[in-house]
Amino acid sequence: MVGVLAAAVAVLAVATALNLTLLFAVIRKLRASEARQAAAAPEASMPAPGTEIGSFLIAAGDDSMISDASIADAMTVACVMPGCSPCKTQIAAFRENPRSAPDKTVFFVFGGIGDPETDELAASLAGLGQVAVTQTASEVGVALGDVSSFPTLMRTEGGKLAAVGRTWEEIGAGTVATVR
Structure with missing residues (x-):
């Protein structure tokens, strides 16, 4: 046994x-x-350089209008979102070393319209360039090549995205273009 x-x-x-x-x-x-x-x-939702800017029209915080035509040439465009740590890092880097003059910079804040956190981020960007608040899935995001990850930084030329990246250096905006 x-x-x-x-x-x-x-x-x-x-x-x-x-x-x-x-x-x-x-x-x-x-x-x-x-x-x-x-x-x-693949890289999450980064538009490709060379992408044509689609048609859009959106109100900026200063009561002006931003359209595809107004950002078509020699503009620095930043798509940011509240609560995004890399976005905060790039905004701080821009504050320390402006990459372009305020009249050549546009910040699109993607978030909820009327959301306090979104409004606070938009207000903090005042003076750095034009600022517009838009919904996350909006015509602006689609027009800029289906932006859905943040930060997405761009440089425009001739109605196209000349450079796209996550940092200012990646888009060729690593040095001061115009001192304020």
Whole structure:
């Protein structure tokens, strides 16, 4: 009886070890597969340089209007969102070292119209350039190449996006263009 019990325990120990080995192999394969998928994923919703600016018209905070024609040439455009840490970093960098004159800079604040956090961010940008508040899924985002991740910084030329990036340096605006 003791021999049969010992054999049963040995068989169960081998089966358990085999199951654990297979389980860890499956987990390793899943992690490797997830890592490959993450590495192959495209940049989240960054418009491509060369994208034509689509048609839009939006009211700015200073009661002026911003349209596709008004940002078509030699403009710095920043799409930011409240609660976005990288957006705060780029806004602070812009404050420390303005990349262009206020009349050549437009900030689109994507958020809820009338939302206190969105309004606060828009107010904090006053004096840095024109500021307009828009819904996250808006005609402005579509016109600028389907912007849906933030910050998205752009430089425009000839009605197209000449450069697109997450930092001022990526769009060729790393130095002061005009000192105020």
